[in-house]
Amino acid sequence: MAKDIFVVGAALLQDDKVLVSRRNSDRILGDLWEFPGGKIEPNETPQQALKRELEEEFDDEITVGPQVTGTYAYEYEFGTVHLTVFYAKMLTHNFDLIAHSKVMWKKPRELGELTWAPADIPAAKTIEKANLREVKFDD
Numbered sequence: 548m549a550k551d552i553f554v555v556g557a558a559l560l561q562d563d564k565v566l567v568s569r570r571n572s573d574r575i576l577g578d579l580w581e582f583p584g585g586k587i588e589p590n591e592t593p594q595q596a597l598k599r600e601l602e603e604e605f606d607d608e609i610t611v612g613p614q615v616t617g618t619y620a621y622e623y624e625f626g627t628v629h630l631t632v633f634y635a636k637m638l639t640h641n642f643d644l645i646a647h648s649k650v651m652w653k654k655p656r657e658l659g660e661l662t663w664a665p666a667d668i669p670a671a672k673t674i675e676k677a678n679l680r681e682v683k684f685d686d
């Protein structure tokens with residue numbers, strides 16, 4: 548049986564745009580677009596894992612909002628990735644990020660132009676049709 552890998556991704560929002568990130572060429576699923584995030588560690592909730600991964604990656608705190616869509620399982624040859632994508636916001640927006648070659652801020656209708664990691668397609672399609680200004684955060 549293929550191993551199960553539990554992964555969280557963040558659809559970071561800024562006005563009417565969402566941050567997308569491209570995997571490095573030398574990694575599994577190299578060059579494909581994804582939502583920044585990573586594997587959930589034992590004893591972590593998906594939200595805790597997402598905060599930890601994003602804080603490591605972008606050196607900024609995030610607020611985690613609602614799930615974009617249900618957890619989606621995709622069977623790759625290396626294992627089955629169970630991906631959950633949450634809407635999120637950065638607390639202090641780090642503009643350096645925009646210059647970073649592997650991330651881009653995109654409007655929802657532009658998401659269909661990207662070559663996504665297969666596990667991300669349902670979430671990307673949901674966001675494509677979403678009105679990002681209506682996503683509700685608790686704070």
Ligand SMILES: Nc1nc2c([nH]c(=O)n2[C@H]2C[C@H](O)[C@@H](COP(=O)(O)OP(=O)(O)OP(=O)(O)O)O2)c(=O)[nH]1
Pocket residue numbers: 552554555556575576580581582583584585586587628630664665666667
């Ligand atoms: N981060 C992330 N990974 C994704 C997405 N879609 C998708 O299929 N994956 C896959 C790629 C990897 O096999 C796995 C996540 O691993 P990762 O390498 O990004 O996470 P990590 O930093 O915790 O892992 P590691 O390098 O420490 O082993 O999930 C996505 O949207 N975001």
